[in-house]
Amino acid sequence: MVIARIIAVCAENRGLTILAVLAASAWGLFALQRTPLDAIPDLSDVQVIVFTEWPGQSPDLVEDQITYPISARLLAAPAVRFVRGQSFFGLSFVYAIFEDGTDIYWARSRVLEYLSGVQGLLPAGVTPVLGP
Structure with missing residues (x-):
């Protein structure tokens, strides 16, 4: 019931939905570039x-x-x-x-x-x- 309502709101406000998806994607790329990442983390004692x-x-x-x-x-x-x-x-x-x-x-x-x-x-x- 709640999911159907969310889908209906997104279908009615396509521009806002696309803007929200683009903003979330941009934030995700920004966060990914600044996340320290080790190719092989050292898990040993x-x-x-x-x-x-x-x-x-x-x-x-x-x-x-x-x-x-x-x-x-x-x-x-x-x-x-x-x-x-x-x-x-x-x-x-x-x-x-x-x-x-x-x-x-x-x-x-x-x-x-x-x-x-x-x-x-x-x-x-x-x-x-x-x-x-």
């Missing part, structure tokens, strides 16, 4: 990856002597939500996931700061590296 190599060592040894000390140390870093570690044959990956809105460069500098404190606990010749 703010995370810093710590990669450590210790060639020839078993995953259990890598876990005990590299992954666990780094993970435990990074848990104390500010704005860290989660710390996840994976140990492989001669490799260790530790993922520090930060709270939303954390600046990635600030997060990387905090991880470097906390890694400097764990360096003495790691085996000789093992140096953690930040991922990209």
Whole structure:
């Protein structure tokens, strides 16, 4: 009933209807041109990856002597939500996931700061590296 009434008013006032459609289209084009748009928005978490190599060592040894000390140390870093570690044959990956809105460069500098404190606990010749 309401839609039929709107159609009747638009049919009776064609000039006003065309003017309203043109105004809405112009406003839409104006708004579209000024809308910031990212082709591929970044929906991922703010995370810093710590990669450590210790060639020839078993995953259990890598876990005990590299992954666990780094993970435990990074848990104390500010704005860290989660710390996840994976140990492989001669490799260790530790993922520090930060709270939303954390600046990635600030997060990387905090991880470097906390890694400097764990360096003495790691085996000789093992140096953690930040991922990209």
